[in-house]
Amino acid sequence: MAKVQTKDLLEQFKLELIAGEQGLDREFIMSDISRPGIELTGYFRYYPKARLQILGKTELSYFKELTTEERVDRSVKLCTDVTPCIVISRGMDVPQELVDACNETHVPLLRSPYKTTRVVSRLTNFLEAKFAPFTAMHGVLVDIHGVGVMITGQSGVGKSETALELVKRGHRLVADDSVEIRQEDYDRLIGSSPELIEHLLEIRGLGIINVMTLFGASAVRSHKKIDYVINLENWNDKKQYDRIGMEEETIKIIDVDVPKATLPVRPGRNLAVIIEVAAMNFRLKRLGVNAAEEFSTRLTKMIDQEKSNLTKGIDFD
Missing domain, CATH: 3.40.50.300 (P-loop containing nucleotide triphosphate hydrolases)
Incomplete structure (x- = not known):
């Protein structure tokens, strides 16, 4: 299995490093990607923390409507010791609470100027190829x-x-x-x-x-x-x-x-x-x-025709 680190994504896709520079040597253990939506509401029981996390326009719009205490709490919980990185799409402004949490936990925070669907597609293809059998x-x-x-x-x-x-x-x-x-x-x-x-x-x-x-x-x-x-x-x-x-x-x-x-x-x-x-x-x-099947069909027709001619030529009287 190939070894993939966060810095590989930074180099491959020309992403912008916002925070968490000390964690660029973090390794990916899977190719799956997560868009933490329900987690931003505070439900982290099944949070796939070992996956690459992508925050798009929907996630950040909801995040900005939270209180300051809630934003800090969600940011800290998003940044774990096994999270390879967090990617912000569309070149959007990054909340300061998330920047502080990434710097504190050394989780790389990257930003891409492209739309969320395109970022997800390109990163998924890259990781799937790297982790392929x-x-x-x-x-x-x-x-x-x-x-x-x-x-x-x-x-x-x-x-x-x-x-x-x-x-x-x-x-x-x-x-x-x-x-x-x-x-x-x-x-x-x-x-x-x-x-x-x-x-x-x-x-x-x-x-x-x-x-x-x-x-x-x-x-x-x-x-x-x-x-x-x-x-x-x-x-x-x-x-x-x-x-x-x-x-x-x-x-x-x-x-x-x-x-x-x-x-x-x-x-x-x-x-x-x-x-x-x-x-x-x-x-x-x-x-x-299929030339072989065409030949077989022709041969079958020819045999059937010969059998038919032979039958017609027999006088049963």
């Missing part, structure tokens, strides 16, 4: 016509060489050798490259090459949603491989089932072209066009 897989991730294709297989089967050929054909490399994967939604996997090997390809006999330097910035990208997994394996004469495309395999990555295909490797097969066509065919399937 994470894993790493051995393979190559390439963006082929907008489809994120993860190429897997045993070491030395030709994954990097295939990725190099795909880059030469105009596609974009995301990661080679090790792919860092985050589950940013219940069905959404985002793959990226470790910083150490970003934009690099290892080609046996040639060494390490920098794809961006050789082919330009258009040949790489920093991250991509994983849509399809293609596993390369050495050709096995004893194994029956799918020749029509009716079989649909999946592979489970974290909690997501990703469509998968297995391609046998042997001399003479142009893997880059096959994978490129596989990605294009995958896009067609998502658009409702």
Whole structure:
């Protein structure tokens, strides 16, 4: 799990620090965000104090109608030892009672010039991405016509060489050798490259090459949603491989089932072209066009027609 501190938000979103500077190293333990509304009325029994707290126009308007004693009491109770920070939206004026409480308890008090809904949306997306389930897989991730294709297989089967050929054909490399994967939604996997090997390809006999330097910035990208997994394996004469495309395999990555295909490797097969066509065919399937099903339908109709003709040709007398 990633380590997120309040100062990360300050730098990422260009927020204004109002008070509580000594608490900028506070860590987030969850991605949830709270808008303390009922708490301002004095009900703190179920106050989610460990969440990021956002005060918008509604909350501050009510806060200003409280008495001085009530404002002090609410401010003190809002600022706990585990509250990562309090964010004021719309660039509104901050009540002095809240400023004093944040300085006393070292809870960072930040301010954003944007509307509350936009602040909530951006901060939620940022924290959800940081706290998303994470894993790493051995393979190559390439963006082929907008489809994120993860190429897997045993070491030395030709994954990097295939990725190099795909880059030469105009596609974009995301990661080679090790792919860092985050589950940013219940069905959404985002793959990226470790910083150490970003934009690099290892080609046996040639060494390490920098794809961006050789082919330009258009040949790489920093991250991509994983849509399809293609596993390369050495050709096995004893194994029956799918020749029509009716079989649909999946592979489970974290909690997501990703469509998968297995391609046998042997001399003479142009893997880059096959994978490129596989990605294009995958896009067609998502658009409702399935060549294997069309072939199966045609074949069934032809068999039914032959049976019908045969039946008509039989004289039962």
